[in-house]
Structure formats: C-alpha cells, structure tokens
Amino acid sequence: MYTCWKCEEEIPELDPSFIRCPKCGSRILFKKRQPITRDIKTD
Numbered sequence: 001m002y003t004c005w006k007c008e009e010e011i012p013e014l015d016p017s018f019i020r021c022p023k024c025g026s027r028i029l030f031k032k033r034q035p036i037t038r039d040i041k042t043d
C-alpha cells in the first residue's frame with residue numbers, strides 16, 4: 001500500500017516502471033505504515 005503525499009490517494013499496487021499517482025499524477029509516493037498495535041494509553 002502506497003499513499004500519495006499530495007492528494008493522499010491510496011494506491012494498493014504500483015507498477016515499478018510507472019510509479020505515479022493515478023489521481024493527481026504525482027510521482028512522490030510513500031509506503032503506508034502499518035498500524036502499530038500497542039496498548040499505549042495517552043490518558
């Protein structure tokens with residue numbers, strides 16, 4: 001899963017030869033972090 005930094009479009013799969021956001025055309029994408037499941041309470 002990748003996320004476009006610009007429009008925050010989520011791209012589940014990318015062609016390595018054509019890395020581009022299909023929505024806005026930005027080529028700057030970053031891997032989406034997996035949600036960290038910990039028992040941390042902030043209250």
Ligand SMILES: [Zn+2]
Nearest residue numbers: 004007021024
């Ligand atoms: Zn985009």
